[in-house]
Amino acid sequence: MRYHKLKAGVEPGTYVMESSLMTEQDILTMANQLAKRRLSKGRRLSNPLEVKAHLMTLFQHCEHEIFSILLLDNQHRIIGLHELFHGTINTAMVYPREVVKLTLKHNAAAVILIHNHPSGNPEPSRADIAITKQLKKTLDLVTVNVIDHIVVGAEECTSLAEKGLI
Numbered sequence: 001m002r003y004h005k006l007k008a009g010v011e012p013g014t015y016v017m018e019s020s021l022m023t024e025q026d027i028l029t030m031a032n033q034l035a036k037r038r039l040s041k042g043r044r045l046s047n048p049l050e051v052k053a054h055l056m057t058l059f060q061h062c063e064h065e066i067f068s069i070l071l072l073d074n075q076h077r078i079i080g081l082h083e084l085f086h087g088t089i090n091t092a093m094v095y096p097r098e099v100v101k102l103t104l105k106h107n108a109a110a111v112i113l114i115h116n117h118p119s120g121n122p123e124p125s126r127a128d129i130a131i132t133k134q135l136k137k138t139l140d141l142v143t144v145n146v147i148d149h150i151v152v153g154a155e156e157c158t159s160l161a162e163k164g165l166i
Contacts, residue, residue, distance in 0.1 A: 051112075052150065052157040059116035059152040065092035067115040069099060071108035072147070079106050089118050094131050096138045103144050111139065113149035122153025129165050136166060 059066060065087035071079040082102060085092045092115060103111060113135060115128070124132075128151060136146040148161040160166050 048159070052159075055114055055150060055152050056157060059114070060154055062116050063118055064088055065090065065115055065118060067092045067094050067113070069102065070112040070114060071103060071106050072110040072112070073107075074109035076110060076147075079108055091127070094135070096135055099135055100138060100142060100144075103139065104142060108144060110145040110147050112147050114152065115149075116152040120154030122151045122156050122158040124149070124151050124158060124160055124163075124165065129160065132160055132166060 059068075065085075066083050067085040067087070068081060068083045070081050073079055084098060084102065085094055087093065099111075113132060117123075128149070132146070132149040135149075139146055146166060148159050149166065151158045151160070
């Protein structure tokens with residue numbers, strides 16, 4: 001696979017720069033491309049820290065809230081990562097009906113909910129906890145497991161599952 005201003009190196013997972021001049025934007029573009037590839041269809045999720053690192057790369061610099069969903073099959077292999085709702089600097093409206101529609105459309109067995117906090121603070125709000133519980137209850141009706149809801153901040157992520165909030 002070819003990335004922005006990079007070409008594949010001799011060894012798998014290595015790359016060579018096409019030019020010696022790279023801007024910060026070039027580096028961020030390449031990091032996003034690599035993070036998306038690591039969360040691409042068919043990959044198995046086995047390391048929560050690695051998943052969080054990829055999500056940080058994708059969402060930590062967004063200027064508005066983005067609510068996304070990582071769809072998984074019954075072996076926890078990725079079906080797809082979808083951005084569902086875009087909001088403002090401190091909120092995004094989440095519609096459970098749309099979450100269920102997308103989940104069923106792709107025949108997902110499990111999901112990881114994701115959204116960012118543009119403020120940089122990864123702590124879940126009361127609204128985050130409430131929508132997570134509502135989505136879990138709704139998806140339980142169609143036998144889809146909510147594995148986690150990850151809130152992406154500026155320097156770290158918070159897992160609602162690890163906090164016992166799911």
